[in-house]
Every structure is written in structure tokens, then in C-alpha cells.
Amino acid sequence: MRKPTFLVTGNDLAGAALALLQDYEVIYAGKTPTEEDIVDLCRAHDPVAIIVRYSKVGAAAMEAAPSLKVISKHGSGTDTIDKQAAAARGIQVVAAVGANAAAVAEQAMALLLAGAKSIVALNARMHDGHWDKATHKSVELEGRTVGVIGLGAIGLRFARMAHAMGMRVLGFDPYAKELPAYIEGADLATIWRASDAISLHCPLTPENAQLLNAQTLAACKRGVIIVNTARGGLIDEAALLAAVRSGQVASAGLDSFAVEPMTLSHPFHGEARITLSPHIGGVTADAYVKMGVAAAQNALAVLHG
Template identity: 70%
Template structure:
């Protein structure tokens, strides 16, 4: 963790151990302070008190009122990504601190991860790989799911959801999309006005929406019961969108055939989580947006958002 810096240049706090060189090149007029790989709320607040940053770029950890109050010079909190649920936006608004997101910067990366998880589930890739390495040959007994002609239901039609939709359309899937805030939806996506249509008609469901108090636990016992039996569930958005106990029960009962998950209610996932070791749950450690390309795009976009506010 960075020590105190005494300088006349304004400070900028990054809640991580690094930032892309292309982003740092834009921050030559700032003292950049790093909070480390996994900063706690107290760590961040302590650094805010020590350095009084004018801006925070958020990669890991949460930014709440404690950190904001510790940095009276703070004018902007910029997310190194598209989801701002780790920032207390109500507290920020009350303190006249702007909150920005790098919308679309990781769209390609996350959409590709969602597609990878969907295909891994439909084609049983991890399970068959394990079986093959153990010396088995399951050709006579295994049947995968063909996605062409089947319906994918998307919850959220922002930059990521729309990019994923184009991939699904290229595979000859029918694409249903629900997003009451979406504008200029490209052709090919059947926009529906209610989630019940998604639950009822989709053979696979992929989540691409932000987490809010209104949609927390969106995938739960009730909504899963309304889905087609054998539905595939993919989540590269936020873990809080899914009631994990309900999803596990639905997988064990066969109501959900498989799930591909890149985000979880509690992160990092602790050892002994009931999802671990389940052959019909494909897991990745919230790395949908973590590619070398997205790292640069998100770093530059989040930095440009900072500069847009501070130079206004």
C-alpha cells in the first residue's frame, strides 16, 4: 500500500495495484496512489485521509460515505468498468461528487465470456474434458444441446447485451431482450415488455443488467419455476442478481440444466461453496472483463472520465 505523498500535484487514488500505462500517460499531472490488490473499506478510507484525492478510479473494493468524508477534495469517482454498484451513489450525490462509468469499454470481453459460458454449458465442455482426461469415451451416451433455432433471453440490452445478441443471432438463435431503458436496439432482437415472456419462452437466459435494489434476487425460486424445464442460466453481470440457493436447487431438480457463472453474491468465492465441484455449473472468477485489451480500454476510459470532470 502506498505511503503518504507530499506534493503540490493533486492526488488520484486507484483502488488496485496498477493501471494501464496508456491511462497513466494521461495522468502526468497527478500523484497516482495505489490501494493494492484487495483493499478493504478501511484501507481506502485511510488512503483518502492521507492523500485527500480529487478523484478515485475504482477497480476493487467499495467506495462509501466513509471514504468520501475522508477526502474533502474529492470531485469524481470513476469506475474502471461499467458497473457502479460498488459505489454509494446516494452518498456521492449528497456530497456533489460525480460518479462515472467506462460504459462499453469491456463490452467485447464480457460478451465473449458470456458466449463461452453458454457454449460450455450447452456442449458440456468442462464435464467431457474431465471425463476424457480420466480415460472415458462417452460418444455413445452423451448428447449435447444444439443452440441454433433455440431462444436466448437477454435481461439488459446495453453495450454488452447488444454485442452478445449479435453473436447469438450469428448462431441462428432467436433473441428475446428485456430492458425498459434500452434505446436504438439493433434489428434482430425481439424486445419484450415483460420478464414473464423471457422466463416462459427462453431456452437459455443471460444476464447483462446492473444490480439495483429493485432487481436483487431477480433469478429466484419463483422466476425459475416459471422457466422452461432444462433452461440454461448464464450470469456475467452481478452475483446479487441470483438467489444462489434457489439456483442450486433448480439445477439439482433438473429445472435448470446447467449454469455458467462469472459473478457471485460474495467475492472472492470461499472454499466449500456448494457450487464448487458440481458438474453442471461452470465457474469463472469474475474475469469476463479481464482481458489485456479491456484492461487498456477500461483504464483509458475511466481516466478520461476523471479528466472530463476535473477540467470542466
């Protein structure tokens, strides 16, 4: 008798996760599947569950899989899943919340430090034979204020790291019930006005799309550092580029972008004060296993009631 199918929208899954799925047939969509690929595979295999790594899963894929019961995100952000379409069909959407929190928070801190300490630019200068000790001044983060927008597992972990470095931490999250003592709750206007650095850790929603735009960036302290390891759509990229070039933003560290993958030539390319990484904040060997196992467990929990 044919085993029910799990569709993975990627080309692999951690061995520990696969061990949990031994009663299922696991089908892979490949390294860079398109939405059309996902629809075709749903039509061909009628999965009971989809583990979402890459690409989007929309209404067409759900319609092509009448046995589909659950869509499980291999990570925490579910904006690539049409949740309204899923709800209309009685399909549960679950996420591996917190599984990659350490990895993403560390990436955010690395990007903040890269901006404050000019790590990338100084490295390039050193490799070119320069010694800029007499002319360069870095930013000391101790005693400065960081605004953390989004206080889920990742934002809380980043905030704790910043506090441990002696930073004042302002936090904004309309859904956070109780904040730890080291985070001062603040509204967005206060964060714009008071922060020396701002780090984004919130999901992308229609309400907060382009949260950082020409108007909000202008309301920030001159010389603010911007870090985004959440979703690219949270930032108006043209406005950020203009703010960096004018000096309103001293530097930016970005791990996510409005359109991914970023291709040549993007306006950010060649900007010395914008540090880029290819949405790999959550991509570590440890997080790969944690996210895979959590995604499998979450899907099985739905399927087994």
C-alpha cells in the same frame, strides 16, 4: 508544489492511462483493498479523483477526502460506489461504459457454450481416459431462444453474437429506447416462459436483486441454461442450486457471485453442471487498457470541466 492525487483502488493501471495522468500523483490501494484501507488512504492523501477497480467506495471514504470531485469506475458497473452519498456531496460518478463489452460478451458466450456442449465435464472425462461419443448428446443452439436481460453495450453485443449463431433473441431492458432488428422486445414473463437460455447483463439495483429466484426459475422452461456475467446479487444462489439439482435448470455458467471472492466451501463447489469463473469476464489484456484509459479520461473530463 504537490500534485493533486488520483487514488486507484487496485495495485496497477495501464501505462496508456498513466500517461494521461502525468500531472497527478497516482496512489495505489493494493491488490485487495478493504473499505477501511480506502478510507485511510483518502484521509492521508485527500485525492481529487478515485479510480475504482476493487472494493467499495462509500460515504466514509468521501468524507475523508474533502477535495474529491469525481469517482471513476474502471469498468461499467457502479454498484460498488455509494452514488447517493456522492450526489449529496456534489461528487460525480462516471463509468467506462462499453470499454469491456467485447470481453464480457465473449465470456458470456463461452459460458453458454460450455453449458450447451458440456465442455468442462467432457474434458474431465477425456482426461480420465473415457470416450463418451456413444452416450453423450449436446444441445444445439441454432433455432433455440435466448433471453437477454439488460441491453447495454454488453447485452447488445452478446445478443448480436447469439443471433449470428442462428438463435432467436428475446430482450428485456426498461431503459432501451430502440432495439436492433435481431432482438425481439419481451417482458420478463415471456422471457421466463419462452427461453431455452437466459443471459443476465443488467446492473444490480434494489429493485432487481435476486431477479432469478425460486419463483422465476420455476416459471422458466424445464432444462433452461442460465448465464450470469453481470452481478451475483441478481441470483438467489440457493434457489439456483436447487433448480440445477432438480433438473429445472440444465446448467449454469457463472462469472459473478453474491459474495466475492468465493471461498471454500461454497455450495456451488463440485456441482458438475455449474461452470464457474472468478469474475474475469472483463479481464483481458485489451480490456485492461481500454478500461484504464476510459476511466482516466472520464475523470479528467470532470476535473477539467
